Amino acid sequence: MQEKSEVNTDIPNSSKEDFWFTEYGPTNTSISLRVKYKLFEKETPYQKIEIFDSYDYGRVMALDGFIMLTEKDEFIYHEMISHVPLFTHPEPKYILVIGGGDGGAVREILKHKSVEKVELVEIDEEVVNASKIYFPQIASCLEDKRVEIKFQDGVEFIKSKKGVYDIVLIDSPDPIGPAIGLFEEDFYKNAFFSLNDSGILVAQSESPFVFPDLIKRVYSIFKKYFPIVYFYLANVPTYASGVISFILGSKKFDPLKNFDPERVRGFDASFRYYNEKVHLASFALPNFFTELLK
């Protein structure tokens, strides 16, 4: 990383001083990463994008001060948002990703040979541009011919789509700032209708320690539309409280009952977090989480 940082010393906000980046969340708890250099900073019409080189987690992208991904642990979130639904669906072909301009979810989706087309709807073109420069190992997948990128508001985009997708992933940042509409009932309802008859919707639904009320609310909305609704969990060190939940709504396929471990074991691409045991285990919710849903 050292030489790359050197290359970037002509970027206006880069700095050779050591400093700590602190994420002050919506709560009275924060995580800090000691940083080598700031590589990039830009105020877009939607948010402030910052990219750092950190000691422990490699490069880090923050949006409006919230850590969105780090080189060292991004695989966890991206594998879990993608492979849990893609291995639940028997033959996922047509996928929509809303948010996720870094390309991490798309990279994982493209490991599935059944996939014919991935649409990525990202509101902020600068997230994609910066990711291609600073996270090429993540964002280079966006050049794949199966991928189509649309720089639009996902909330608006999804309104005109009816019955088309096998899988929709909502890869949103925290429910603060431009992403707030991605946690509203109208949006989830439209996402439901954008799916075909056997479609699956997965949305990141934050940490049960940080946003318990959001989890309750999202659950009650999903239950209105989907016959099959589950939460599942993954441990992401650089997200507040070290855990992230995902909500999965499915019209037909059950992620536990219709899951075939053999398909994962025989898969011709590798994972660093996900495997057939982790798939099943991620649905085992601690009692305090289940209590939230009552």
Place this chain on the structure above:
Amino acid sequence: MQEKSEVNTDIPNSSKEDFWFTEYGPTNTSISLRVKYKLFEKETPYQKIEIFDSYDYGRVMALDGFIMLTEKDEFIYHEMISHVPLFTHPEPKYILVIGGGDGGAVREILKHKSVEKVELVEIDEEVVNASKIYFPQIASCLEDKRVEIKFQDGVEFIKSKKGVYDIVLIDSPDPIGPAIGLFEEDFYKNAFFSLNDSGILVAQSESPFVFPDLIKRVYSIFKKYFPIVYFYLANVPTYASGVISFILGSKKFDPLKNFDPERVRGFDASFRYYNEKVHLASFALPNFFTELLK
């Protein structure tokens, strides 16, 4: 909590100023909790004990600057270090806990009616004294007639015990300072010999993100002595990287093959994290963890 803090304003180091307590770990990543009051501070012969009242996590105990427990999330660690081995063993009667002077593990162990005796070996009497005052809901279990507390070095204590315990729990702080001997081969070997022929040893083995080399080393030691060795995981928000691993060594009973979910479902005490699904799921290791063990 407010009125309790008022009560304690006569403690020398208490303060009414708002401030943040930051845990600077062995890495370049830190967690900070915004704090209402400092309730207690004492340099003992072994370590510095601090107790705070925090906004998000209630009361917090830190030893030498490391968060040991918080009121809000201590149940996770204490349930997982205890119930996984106690529900693996068909009839645990005689238990040894090394460290854990707060009483959290003992509280969970005492929920099992088969348990006849719990020995707690804590090197620092002040941890127990402070816990009784500031964490009575945790430490009051130490008054139970089945509990015997010994203020001794666990490393020395265990040398004279041969073939007696059903279960030994090593509830140690981080491998820095007075606890360093609790991560050495001689200690684990002596713990092995302190167990009877069907005994189980569980030790907290840190986070795979923070101490990967410790996990490798501890695994190679356990494999020398125990025919059955597993790691399992729990998400603890206030521990570095949000996850803690435990290593379980067993002479006879397998925590997956000999586990009876019905025994958990029919249990006459309640849990906030642990359940029969969480028990099994906690053994599903992500690929990067399994790679560490090769």
